Amino acid sequence: MKAYFSVFRIRLINSLQYRAVALGEIVTRFFWAFFEILAFTAVYAADGADFSMAFSQTAAYIWMQQALYAVFSVSYGDADIYEPIRTGGIAYELVRPVDLYTRWLLSGAGNRIAPFCTSFLPVLFLALLLPAPYRLLLPESIPQLLLFLLSTVLGLLITVSISTLMHISMFFTLSHRGTRIIFTAVSNLLSGGLIPLAFFPDRVRAVVQWLPFAAMRDIPLRIYCGTLAGGAVWSSLLLQSLWLVVLVVFGKLCMCASLKKIIVQGG
16 A cells, blocks of 8 residues: 555655645635626525525535545545546556556545645635625534534545546547546536536436536535535445445456457557
């Protein structure tokens, strides 16, 4: 395991060295969340009686989503993974004495934790300074905060597992752009990245809430804003754990199958 954690540490340190990028990320995430909340202000002003989330909960959902944007993004900062596939450098990866799937998994986690470390607290600090009802609300209790953190870790692992499946699919394509666009669009829509899943029609939400994309982002955010409580929290954490196991096992099987027929492009 020392080799795999070294990969994680290297990617984390490498991603932390760009200060200008970190500052740009903070500004982008803050203003994106603020203008999105302003848009929802108009929605609630039109008719807020039928919504399952109060406006303050929606604001908390959006703030935390933007603060954790890199954590829940399936195509964030993984150029070191998909570029070798495109150029043929994957041949060098295959001769290393480490499992390629595990290496990609930990490398992807490191790529996402680095921007989280630099932008998470500044965005939350700015959000707490805003007047009500636009400010970020803190969790009502310590147990709620701890459950949110546990769910966020599971969400990160699910995100990286889905991202690794995307990288494996690139073995069968000549360009990574189309695959990344499809995975990004589908995951953002079905995970609550564009709008919270609570605003989906009931019939659609009844299906979407059981998909791995909801376990990736929507469940942690709903725990934070308080719309998931009691026994629903534990069942949601169980759902996240099950999807994580399924995705990792399926990813390893896909990796083994693809490496048997791999054709190196470029070089």
